[in-house]
Amino acid sequence: MHPDDWHLTHDLDAFLDRAGDFLASRPAMHTVPLTLADGLRRRGLHAFGDKDPVFGVLEKDGAVGAVFLRTPPYWINVTPLTEEQADALAVRLASAGHEVPGVSGASDTAAAFAEAWQRRTGAEPQLWQRQRLYRLGELTIPEPVPEGAPRVAGAADRDRLARWFEEFGESVGEHNLQDSGAWADARISYGGATFWETPDGTPVSMAGATPQVAGQVRVAPVYTPAPLRGRGYAGAATAEVSRAARASGAREVLLFTALANPTSNGLYQRIGYRPVADYAVYRFGE
Structure with a gap:
């Protein structure tokens, strides 16, 4: 070589x-x-x-x-x-x-x-994160399903999407280096972000998905503001995005989780995701 x-x-x-x-x-x-x-x-x-x-x-x-x-x-x-x-x-x-x-x-x-x-x-390399790649098997809607319904984010949701993208980066310990507004615009352009809303129309969680390429779609990011966690919103949003990806014809529906987060790993496996491979991220220097 x-x-x-x-x-x-x-x-x-x-x-x-x-x-x-x-x-x-x-x-x-x-x-x-x-x-x-x-x-x-x-x-x-x-x-x-x-x-x-x-x-x-x-x-x-x-x-x-x-x-x-x-x-x-x-x-x-x-x-x-x-x-x-x-x-x-x-x-x-x-x-x-x-x-x-x-x-x-x-x-x-x-x-x-x-x-x-x-x-x-x-x-000098520093291990920053261990991740696991999952593939969707048989989709299972997590019970109980919270009150409300999914909605694909549109142009009027740009500010919320950008803000939640920033908050998601902070929640996983990574400052988003790309422009959050441009990220929101890109997601809106192809329907790549879905909210779970309460019956009064208030968004309480977000799940995104990449465009289909080579028959695969990756679910990312999944975010619920801290005060709203533990109520099943993230599971409902993720299940809906996963369903929509499969309905669009994707042969592979994938997602990554941080191995240090047992809650998300457990949730995604209950939905029907199965491990594919473990990944790692190393940073060099400061």
């Missing part, structure tokens, strides 16, 4: 021409790169920040073996890698002078890259 087997580009179309079939071959394990690339295609290359994104394709003898994406200021997202592939990527990025604030991927892959990046640059 040679570092030059990793081909880097800032060109989204060139990246997808080279790696599109590979990404679509495993839509569950490739859900993050698929949805990030789709978001850039829909919203423009600077949808997540001012700097150009970076894409990488590991290709040898005409066969694609792995990819990564980085949408600054966020970390890189990588598909599953061997230790040798992870080391080659670290060498390639370091030698090209790329900034890498962290890595997200399947647990073994993220750990292998974090160790390789430390060897090559001296940056």
